[in-house]
Each structure stands twice: as C-alpha cells, then as structure tokens.
Amino acid sequence: MALTSKVIDGDLLMLRIMFPDGSTVTVTADRDGKSVSVAPNDGKLAERLSSIFHWGTDRVGEPGYPFTSLNQLIYGMETLARSAMSVEQFIEGLREVLEVSGKPPEPQIGIRTPSFTVVDLSPSGNGWFVDARFQSGERFKLAxxxxxxxxxxxxxxxxxxxxxxxxxSRLKGAPVPTDEDLALLVMEVAHYSSDIAGWLQGLHSAISEE
Structure with a gap:
C-alpha cells in the first residue's frame, strides 16, 4: 500500500504519494497553477498524470460530477492512492475515479471505485460540516x-x-482521530458508498483497519 501526506494551507494544496517500489508522485495546486511530478523522473508518467489531473480539476463543480471542490478531489486522490501498489495502478484507478475516458478501464485489483454519491465538506465555526447525498436518494448531514x-x-x-x-461520539471522544480527521474519514467513506447502510458498514471497516 502507498503512503500519503498532504498539505492544505490557504491556496496551497499538495499531495505526496510514496509507493512500495520507491517511486513518489507529488501533486500540487496553488494560485500559480497545477503541477505533477514523478520521482525517479519519468516524463511519460508525469505527462499522463498531469493530463488526467487537469481534466479532473476542470470538471470540479459540474452538475453530476462527484467532486464539488478541489479539496474534495485531492482527498479522493489520496484515498485511491492508499489502495494502489504502483504509479501505473494509481493512474488506471485515477482515470476511472476522475471519469477521464468515456469507457472506464477494467478495475485493477485493490482499487475501489467511487459511487455517484456527492459529498460536501466545509469548515463550520469551530468544527466541520459534512453533507452527503447518496445515489439511493438518502442523505445525511453531520456537524x-x-x-x-x-x-x-x-x-x-x-x-x-x-x-x-x-x-x-465514541470516535470523537478518543484521543485520535481529530475532528478534522473524523470529518475527512466520514467524507472519504461516503464517496465509496451508495446508501447510508453501506456507508456505516464502510466506516466500521475503515475503523477496524486503523
């Protein structure tokens, strides 16, 4: 499984993914634009990733698109990366997640694909607000x-x-995760669930894996 780290600071969004084979992908978005790099240097992989990333970001906010903000897209990429074993596997999964092609590729082993659930995550006062609308028609709001x-x-x-x-309440009362981590976990699991029952089951599974 890949390891990830991210930085969200004002206009700066950066996601770094470290794969088991030693390769690293860094995705950055700020007021100056968007960039993707691969180390060891691989121009072809970087170009493919950059093309997919720009395609996905251009669709953020469109009706029916699963990501309504760049933050959500970055979190979705991070979730996908954690299930990938290589850059190539990450790219194939990313194409499907960001709906780059009209005909999605065959799913790779270990890659989870998102449902059509729309999830909004936003800061609210001293906390976080999550609004999830599932393809089943169900909806929840969590503050x-x-x-x-x-x-x-x-x-x-x-x-x-x-x-x-x-x-x-039990999770919030524990030393970890933080309120932000809990909100992100709720959002990430919702992206891969088609209804509240599936989300709850996924949340239990995610907690047991921690």
Whole structure:
C-alpha cells in the first residue's frame, strides 16, 4: 500500500504519494497553477498524470460530477492512492475515479471505485460540516465541533441513527482521530458508498483497519 501526506494551507494544496517500489508522485495546486511530478523522473508518467489531473480539476463543480471542490478531489486522490501498489495502478484507478475516458478501464485489483454519491465538506465555526447525498436518494448531514456532534438523516431511522451517533461520539471522544480527521474519514467513506447502510458498514471497516 502507498503512503500519503498532504498539505492544505490557504491556496496551497499538495499531495505526496510514496509507493512500495520507491517511486513518489507529488501533486500540487496553488494560485500559480497545477503541477505533477514523478520521482525517479519519468516524463511519460508525469505527462499522463498531469493530463488526467487537469481534466479532473476542470470538471470540479459540474452538475453530476462527484467532486464539488478541489479539496474534495485531492482527498479522493489520496484515498485511491492508499489502495494502489504502483504509479501505473494509481493512474488506471485515477482515470476511472476522475471519469477521464468515456469507457472506464477494467478495475485493477485493490482499487475501489467511487459511487455517484456527492459529498460536501466545509469548515463550520469551530468544527466541520459534512453533507452527503447518496445515489439511493438518502442523505445525511453531520456537524462536528469541539463540544458536540449533530446528525440528521433523510429518511430518518431511529435505531440506525442512534447507533451512528453512538459510534461517532465514541470516535470523537478518543484521543485520535481529530475532528478534522473524523470529518475527512466520514467524507472519504461516503464517496465509496451508495446508501447510508453501506456507508456505516464502510466506516466500521475503515475503523477496524486503523
């Protein structure tokens, strides 16, 4: 599995991916533009990645596109990278995630493809707000701040919603993750879920892997 690190500081977004074979991909976006580099230097791979990345970023915010902000796209790329074993595998998965081609390639082993769920993540006061709209028609809104957690689902299911609140409250009360990490985890799992039940199952799986 690849290791990742990212920097989000004002207008600067940077994602660095370190693959098991020793190769590294760095994706950067700031007010001066977007760039992709591959080390050891591989011009062809860098060109392919750059083309895919620019294609994907140009579609951010379009109706029906799974990413509504550049931040979300970077987080989606990071999630995908963690399942990839090489730059080539990452590229193939990335083409499908960013919907670069009209005909998606055959999925690679270990690559998860996102659903058509739309997830918005935004800062809210002293915390974070997550709004997920699933392809099933279900929706949830989650507010995480220093003092509490708020959850609203449509349609509501009291037993399920109570279990979700219990799980999220337990996670928030733990030393890790931070509120931001928890919000990002909620968002990342939602991207790969088609309904709330699948999201909850995915969240349990993600927690057990930590």
């Amino acid at each position: 995480i701040n220093k003092a509490s957690i708020g959850w609203v689902a449509d349609p509501p299911e009291p037993t399920r919603d109570q279990a979700i609140m219990k799980l999220l």
